[in-house]
């Protein structure tokens with residue numbers, strides 16, 4: 001089966017023409033099946049639901065949980081909410097991006113790590129905070145950035 005045929009199978013299972021409400025369940029189904037929403041699937045989705053490609057792109061980019069790149073082996077979710085920002089989060093973000101060679105909101109080209117924003121982990125008093133593959137890490141400083149980089153490169 002070609003890659004597009006795989007996308008089309010999932011789309012056919014969920015698409016109901018002219019039913020805009022089918023878009024979100026379809027996007028979730030594609031992401032569950034392929035780990036992300038592949039770019040070549042977008043025109044197929046648009047055709048199936050009688051939407052424009054821009055409308056489909058708009059929904060994908062609106063929801064941070066939808067990914068257009070394959071999942072990385074390690075995901076760092078760095079808190080960008082107010083308390084962590086007040087505790088130096090922006091500087092930590094810059095250090096992480098530099099150490100890992102990946103910009104916020106992206107996965108590195110080799111698929112080893114992705115750096116994603118998250119907005120409050122409920123640990124505001126002990127920030128800056130992040131989730132490393134789902135595990136909370138608090139009070140991140142320069143040494144913490146280096147430890148995170150070692151962990152995700154291993």
Ligand code: FES
Pocket residue numbers: 079080081082083084085119120121122123124127129
């Ligand atoms: S603001 Fe970062 S954990 Fe709440």
